[in-house]
Amino acid sequence: MVYQQTLTYSNKGRGTNNITQDVQQLVAESGISTGTCHVFVQHTSASLMLCENADPDVRHDLETFMQHIVPDGDPMFRHQDEGPDDMSAHVRTVLTNPDLTIPVSGGQCDLGIWQGIYLWEHRTHPQRRRVIVTVQGE
Known part of the structure; x- marks a missing residue:
């Protein structure tokens, strides 16, 4: 059996949004x-x-680390069509994950006690994001 839905989120720009409950x-x-x-x-x-x-x-420190290794407006980036955070946001995405696969047990994501699922926005201005959730199993 396969089940699929799309979630849509609006954010205020760079930062994390806990989407675990959704x-x-x-x-x-x-x-x-x-x-x-x-x-x-x-x-x-x-x-x-x-x-x-x-x-x-923890999430604050991850953002601080990311700003250190991939600063906005770095002159080594040629692609900055949408501003100084344009290419740095793309690099951040490549260094992290556009997707996650989580086991389902007992009708729920089988997460560890301290684990949450987060949408991590890398652009500095507000965005609207689509997240596809596909559940497969029996």
Whole structure:
């Protein structure tokens, strides 16, 4: 059995958005008890991550690290058609993940106690993002 839905998010720009509950709700709606959940963001300047869900400092520190290794407006980037955060956002996406695959057990994503699913926006200005969730199994 396969179940697929698309979630849409509007954000305020760079940062993380916890989408765990939305994904868990779709897994529950799917009626699938055992299988896999695939989550995919349809954009080249946003990514997905499984991350610590208890302390927001973890996500802050990840953003600080990313700003250090991929700064906006770096003169080595030629592609800056949409501003100084354009190419850096693309690099950040390539370094992270546009998709996640999570086991489904007992009709829910089988996440660890401290794991959450996050949409990580890499552009500095507001965006609208589409995330496809596909659940397969029985």
